Amino acid sequence: MILYDYPKAPNPMRVNLFLYEKKMDIKRKIVDLSKHENLKPSLLKLNPFGTIPFLYVKGQLITESVAICKYIDSINPSPHLFGKSAIEKAKVIMYQRKVEYEGMLPAGEAFRNSSKAFKERAIAGPIKITQIPSLVDRGKKRIDIFFNFLNNTLKKTKYVAGNNFSIADIDAYVTLSFAKWIKIDGTEKRAYVKKWKDNLEARQAFRKYNNLFSK
Ligand SMILES: N[C@@H](CCC(=O)N[C@@H](CS)C(=O)NCC(=O)O)C(=O)O
Known part of the structure; x- marks a missing residue:
């Protein structure tokens, strides 16, 4: 593999x-x-x-x-990052998809349609696709909506999909990092997102990842 x-x-x-x-x-x-x-x-x-x-x-x-x-x-099923019970598994997919569609994709849209490096490469891959500048503002607006949703979600539960850590947390954290590429700080005025981010960054896996770039 x-x-x-x-x-x-x-x-x-x-x-x-x-x-x-x-x-x-x-x-x-x-x-x-x-x-x-x-x-x-x-x-x-x-x-x-x-x-x-x-x-x-x-x-x-x-x-x-x-x-x-x-x-x-x-x-390698353990730890169960896609949920354990039937309800939990469904919730993990529900939130993971919301994160990917409503957070990651708009962040990608705002980034790839604004960065000079991606002038004819607005979509990843070998096919040339021209940038659409109007997608930048729309993408940023959608990210703002997404981070509000994330904050409200984390007000109620410790992790994105409930009380257990899952792939939905990983993808939401990646969205938070990715948004910084377009100068958006999702933790600003969002106390629950900030607390959750600090909590994730204390995990061994996140420390290991962040250490890759700490030099
Ligand atoms: N939907 C794919 C997206 C993969 C993707 O867009 N990867 C980017 C890096 S984050 C890439 O390959 N970019 C290469 C390019 O822009 O040509 C996934 O979930 O893995």
Whole structure:
């Protein structure tokens, strides 16, 4: 099993935090996104979608961070980051999808449609897509709505999907970090988000991830 990785970028960050929470060390190959290595023919041959992370396991390609996490979870179920009971499992998926659709995607929209580095690359992967500047403000507005939702959620429960830590926390934390790339601080005036973030950053897995870049 090999993970094609670039830990700094938001989607690989999700998988890295997930692996650290599972205390799993797997073989990795770094694909330098700053040098567009993902778009090299040799890499596109392995993963035609051109996105990172991706996993190669038993000759099979698995892309999409949540699918990679699901595979890891299936081969190594403990700790239960996708929930344990039937209700909990459904809630984890419910919140994980809300985080991904209402937080991560708008953050990506605001970032990729504003950054000069992505002028003709507004969508990740090998197909050229021109930026749409009006998506920047809309993306930022949606992120603001998302962080309010997150704050209200965390007012009621310790973690995003309830009282147990899950993949929904990992993805929400990645969204919080990603939003900083477009100069949005989701903790500002959101005391519950701030408390939850501090709590996550005290976890061993999050410390390990953040230490990668602390030099
Ligand atoms: N939906 C995919 C998104 C993957 C993605 O967009 N990855 C970015 C890095 S965060 C990427 O590969 N960018 C390469 C590019 O922009 O060409 C997932 O969940 O993994």
